[in-house]
Amino acid sequence: MNELKGKKILITGGTGSLGQALTKRLLGEKVNEIRIFSRNENKQVMMQSELNEDRLRFLIGDIRDLSRIQRAVEDVDIVFHAAALKHVPVIELNPFEGINTNVVGSRNVIESCIHEDVEVVVGIGTDKAVSPLNTYGATKLLMEKLFVTASNYVNKERHRTKFISLRYGNVLGSSGSVIPKFISQIKAKQKITITDPTMTRFSITMDEALNFILESAMTGKGSEVFVPKLRAFTIETVKEALQELLENTGEIRVPVRQGEKYHETLINLDEMRTTIETDSKYVILQKVPTDDEIKTYSAGRKTSLTKSYSSDSVKMITKDELKKLIVQSKLV
Numbered sequence: 001m002n003e004l005k006g007k008k009i010l011i012t013g014g015t016g017s018l019g020q021a022l023t024k025r026l027l028g029e030k031v032n033e034i035r036i037f038s039r040n041e042n043k044q045v046m047m048q049s050e051l052n053e054d055r056l057r058f059l060i061g062d063i064r065d066l067s068r069i070q071r072a073v074e075d076v077d078i079v080f081h082a083a084a085l086k087h088v089p090v091i092e093l094n095p096f097e098g099i100n101t102n103v104v105g106s107r108n109v110i111e112s113c114i115h116e117d118v119e120v121v122v123g124i125g126t127d128k129a130v131s132p133l134n135t136y137g138a139t140k141l142l143m144e145k146l147f148v149t150a151s152n153y154v155n156k157e158r159h160r161t162k163f164i165s166l167r168y169g170n171v172l173g174s175s176g177s178v179i180p181k182f183i184s185q186i187k188a189k190q191k192i193t194i195t196d197p198t199m200t201r202f203s204i205t206m207d208e209a210l211n212f213i214l215e216s217a218m219t220g221k222g223s224e225v226f227v228p229k230l231r232a233f234t235i236e237t238v239k240e241a242l243q244e245l246l247e248n249t250g251e252i253r254v255p256v257r258q259g260e261k262y263h264e265t266l267i268n269l270d271e272m273r274t275t276i277e278t279d280s281k282y283v284i285l286q287k288v289p290t291d292d293e294i295k296t297y298s299a300g301r302k303t304s305l306t307k308s309y310s311s312d313s314v315k316m317i318t319k320d321e322l323k324k325l326i327v328q329s330k331l332v
């Protein structure tokens, strides 16, 4: 696949933070149709009235329901699979629900896409899936595994479907993440709740995430996990940046949440053997690539990583840089 022009696209979780931003970006391309698939009708009605676009179709449905998602992908060329339950503490308390949506739902998306001969299917994954500590991460690891092994179910003579999966870290300002949480605490004149100021998280802006998602969809050959090269911030930096941009309402220490890591990992040591890199990203393959296979990725080379790619091992975003990103992303 090398262009979006004329394509019919389905976004599962199209009303979420990523889904809405992706929809707006795709509307700027000459796509034929974008189907938004999610459960909550109110979110869809609000999105419909905000965007008011003929190329949008709003479909109520649950990815747990195979027949519904199968109908939704009829005639579709590209699927971005973003629907998920993603709040770590919620899934710790409701693990069966996490499994039903993130694992069984993803399986339904995959089966439907093979059946309907969709061209490319992109699974939106997370760093929390790497050596997972919490149930959310474990469910997203399974989602990723289902995506990179889905080609085993594709009869190449009858179907063309390519599946790729992506992994990245915190999308700056996305729903439920640390920045909107601190902003709402400050605006309510409350103290910011800090677990450990030295905790680190990989960071990506929504625009960077969209570029990465679209580029991966265009260039993926199938069965890869794509990982962008990212920087990280400490929680202390987030706190200081927001206190300077808004107000210092103080802070209180709270215990580290169940299932929360101090540092996140995007690629673990064992995955290095099958990982190659380009200037902007890493590509995790399903087996050790030959030199010829490496060359098929533009500017591809063996990775120079020698230890796990974790958020305490990269260059930290400074307070001033973060302030700039927060303002540019219109979060305050």
Ligand SMILES: NC(=O)c1ccc[n+]([C@@H]2O[C@H](COP(=O)([O-])OP(=O)(O)OC[C@H]3O[C@@H](n4cnc5c(N)ncnc54)[C@H](OP(=O)(O)O)[C@@H]3O)[C@@H](O)[C@H]2O)c1
Binding pocket: 012, 013, 014, 015, 016, 017, 018, 019, 037, 038, 039, 040, 041, 043, 061, 062, 063, 064, 081, 082, 083, 084, 085, 086, 101, 105, 124, 125, 126, 127, 140, 168, 169, 170, 171, 172, 174, 175, 177
């Ligand atoms: N945000 C981040 O920092 C981040 C980082 C890495 C990866 N990711 C991944 O990126 C994806 C999108 O994240 P986001 O921040 O946009 O999440 P979000 O804002 O919570 O949106 C989730 C979307 O999924 C839909 N959804 C949930 N359960 C569903 C179901 N059973 N059937 C159909 N739709 C369902 C929701 O709508 P309804 O509730 O109306 O169904 C909503 O549209 C997720 O897969 C997440 O794991 C996010």
